[in-house]
Amino acid sequence: MSRFDRWERSARLELAERGIGFHEANPLIEDARVFHVESGEDPWVALGGPAEFAADVAAAFPAETARRDVHGKTPRDYFSDAAFILACFGVLGAPLGALSAGSLTIPLTLAGVVGATLSALSVLAAAIPSASRAAGRPRLAPWGIVLSGVLIIAGGTAFTQLPRTRVGELPVLLLLIVSLGACWLLTRPTRPSAATSPGNATALPGNATALPGNATALLGSDAALLGSDAALLGSDAAPLGSDAATGAAPAGSDAAAGAAQAGSDPAAGSTPARSGSGGDPREPGPWFARLEAVLIGRFDVPPSRAAELVAEARAHVTEAGSHPADEFPSLAEYARDLAEGEPVRQGPWWRGPTAALLATVAVIAWWLVLVVDAALDGKWWVAVLGAVAGPLAGRFLVDRYRAWAGRSQPSKV
Structure with missing residues (x-):
């Protein structure tokens, strides 16, 4: 394995942690490969470290990273992962079922159909806790765990207690085709825009620290590159055209004020004002409650610390005599800025x-x-x-x- 191959493997892992999947990363990796070859330097010298490279790329889309959790996923990603697991079970179950039945059809019984259906629903329900946290709804997570447990018990009861009367047959080839089709649909690459194709991408700079200046040309401004599942996030789907590269908010009592200045003062330095999110709550009470939920659920800020940050933000808004939506046009980006200034994150026990x-x-x-x-x-x-x-x-x-x-x-x- 060459040095660049090692760099690429690490870079892809770092990009995936920031919500940039394998197919979306392909044009970036190809451009990096071309620049590495032309430079004749070690990839760590020519391109920077994989973590630095991925962070610089992700910085070109602040609103996109703000709607993803600490694992780089959106609610849709978690449900897609669960559906993919079910599809893989179908791919494996088709030949195993044929071997067990000794034919190209699998006998269907009432117990098997009901039990399998409930078991499949339990797998989807198991995605609810992580998906609800990624959506900034952490209070729904325990209910997802309870629902999944109830479905598992119900499925086991159906398998063992319902009649095993045959109600039909399932062709093995049909199950295999449907399962393979589902796997393909869930893993197919996102169609990139013209700006994201390798032929049109801007050449990588001589070092990774200069990457953000060209990242927009490299990645393109099309949200399809990173997935277009903003509808699942509701109020946090901020436009991708906004530029909120404001840096991490300072920790401590000045965290809220620091992030506020970055978000609401376009004249400070060279940082432009970010675009607002029209779906954020308009009333101050719900707005601050939503901020606390996003900090806890999406960014794994400990609840006690999240409450302190929200109190500081509330005090800043009160002192300014304004509205939180005016001080912080995008709730999700402001929450991300606050979370990035926190040295410690701690997710739920079940993760x-x-x-x-x-x-x-x-x-x-x-x-x-x-x-x-x-x-x-x-x-x-x-x-x-x-x-x-x-x-x-x-x-x-x-x-x-x-x-x-x-x-x-x-x-x-």
């Missing part, structure tokens, strides 16, 4: 290493029960698949354990 380890142990235990049960029933092909998947599951469990054992403090940003 932490302890919950991940427990979930992994539960899934592996469930799979072992299925494998042993299948072996006792003489379904050796299931036992063989379980043995093949064993090393992979073990490696995954070890990684989860190491992440759990290495936890000592909230994540640093």
Whole structure:
């Protein structure tokens, strides 16, 4: 693997963390490759570090990054991931079902149909907690966990208690085609605009620190590059044409005032005023409540600290004698500026290493029960698949354990 290949792998991971997916990153990587070859320098010298490169690229779209959470995802991304998991189950289930049935059709029973439907809904419901936080609605997250649990229990009850009367047959080829089609629809690349094609992209500068000046030409101003799912975010879908590269708000008691000056004073330095978001609450009370929810849900600011930041912002608005929407035209961008000034972020417990380890142990235990049960029933092909998947599951469990054992403090940003 060449030096540039190593740089590219790290850069793609950093870009993905900022909401720029594989296909969207392709023209950027190609331009970086061309510049690296022409310069004859090491990629870390010619292009800067991957994290620096990704941060500079993301800075060209402040409103786009403001509507994505700390994992670079929007609510739609979480539901798409859940749908993709279901599609993958369909791809794997088609040949396994054919082997189990010994034919090209899978018998359908009432218990199987109802149980499978409820199980699929539980997978989609499992995306609600993360999606609701990304939408700035953290109070909905616990209800998503409850709904997913109820659906899992209902699905298990349906599988075991409902009649196993045959109600029809499902062609294996149909299931495979539908599942593959769903995988393609969920992973197909976004159609780039003319400005984002490699042939029309502006050449990369000699170093990464100069990238923001050309980032608009590199990325294009078309929101389709990073996905056009703003409707799912409701009030936080600020126009992509706005430029809010204001930097992180200073931490401490001056955080709100610092971010306010960056957002409302276009004469300060060379930073232009950002565009407002017409969907933000107009009344001060709901506006500040929404700000606190976005800080907690989307940007993982601890609730106590989020309340302090909102209090400082409220005090600033009161002192200025104005309206919060006038001081901060875009609530989402202002929340992002405040969050970037915070040295510590801490997400919910169910996204932490302890919950991940427990979930992994539960899934592996469930799979072992299925494998042993299948072996006792003489379904050796299931036992063989379980043995093949064993090393992979073990490696995954070890990684989860190491992440759990290495936890000592909230994540640093």
